[in-house]
Amino acid sequence: MIDISKLKFDKNGLIPAVVVDEVTKKVLTLAYMNEESLRISMEKGLTCFWSRSRNELWLKGETSGNYQHIVSIKADCDCDALVVTVRKDGPACHLGTDSCFENLVWESNELKEFSLQMLMDLIEGRKIEKKEGSYTTYLFEKGIDKILKKVGEECTEVIIAGKADDKKETIYEVADLAYHVMVMMIQMGISLEDIHNELSSRHVIDHKVKQEKMTK
Numbered sequence: 001m002i003d004i005s006k007l008k009f010d011k012n013g014l015i016p017a018v019v020v021d022e023v024t025k026k027v028l029t030l031a032y033m034n035e036e037s038l039r040i041s042m043e044k045g046l047t048c049f050w051s052r053s054r055n056e057l058w059l060k061g062e063t064s065g066n067y068q069h070i071v072s073i074k075a076d077c078d079c080d081a082l083v084v085t086v087r088k089d090g091p092a093c094h095l096g097t098d099s100c101f102e103n104l105v106w107e108s109n110e111l112k113e114f115s116l117q118m119l120m121d122l123i124e125g126r127k128i129e130k131k132e133g134s135y136t137t138y139l140f141e142k143g144i145d146k147i148l149k150k151v152g153e154e155c156t157e158v159i160i161a162g163k164a165d166d167k168k169e170t171i172y173e174v175a176d177l178a179y180h181v182m183v184m185m186i187q188m189g190i191s192l193e194d195i196h197n198e199l200s201s202r203h204v205i206d207h208k209v210k211q212e213k214m215t216k
Contacts, residue, residue: 004038008080014050017082019092021099022071023196024117028092029100031060033082038073045070047084066090117192119179124186139183147187150180 009015014032021028031049033041037057040048044059047068051058061067068086075082093100107113126136139147154177161170185191 002075002079004035006079007038007075007082008078009035010080014052015080015082017047017049017073017084019047019068019084019086021092022085022087023193024115026099026115026117027101028068028086028088028098031058038082041070041084042073047086061089064090066092068092116182120182120186120192123179123182127186136183139180140187144184144187147180147184151177151184154180 007015013034015034015038017031017033019028019031020026031047032052033048034050037048037050040057040059047060047070049058049060050056067089068084069089071085071087073082073084091098093102123136126134127140130137130141139150154173157173158170158177161173185195
């Protein structure tokens with residue numbers, strides 16, 4: 001870890017901080033920190049910025065309740081910019097949106113943006129809007145028993161492909177399984193963040209177990 005003294009604040013004593021969601025990796029906001037707000041952020045484990053418009057310290061979530069719990073703070077190679085990875089309690093933007101970066105300026109026709117959260121949002125949309133002819137909507141209309149049956153079938157397909165040592169087919173079947181599991185998650189009200197947090201807690205436990213074994 002580097003010391004704060006190594007960071008390069010600008011002539012106004014500020015350094016840009018890009019805030020990123022730990023789970024979705026989505027950029028939530030771009031804010032600025034001075035040395036004091038950075039120290040407060042590190043002490044509290046919550047993002048604290050310097051408001052250039054109000055000319056004062058700003059603890060994110062202090063009035064809205066939408067705190068950002070800091071996972072890590074990293075500096076770039078020049079030490080003049082920060083990336084702050086967080087677990088958020090609510091929307092990052094003052095407009096109530098998940099991220100401040102929602103206004104599309106340009107998008108490639110060849111390279112389509114994709115994330116698991118985007119797929120989850122699409123699946124959830126099919127449950128709410130019930131698009132005619134949609135297979136996803138069909139699954140939701142049939143209910144949990146049908147969804148679970150499909151999850152079971154796809155599990156079997158993964159096992160068969162894996163047993164055959166067919167990498168390409170296994171990738172295809174794992175993708176099918178992942179999709180149907182995500183449909184099940186939406187049906188049951190389970191989010192990617194729920195799974196992320198569960199896996200994260202297991203990682204910590206596993207790390208502790210390994211340490212205990214090494215000290216024996």
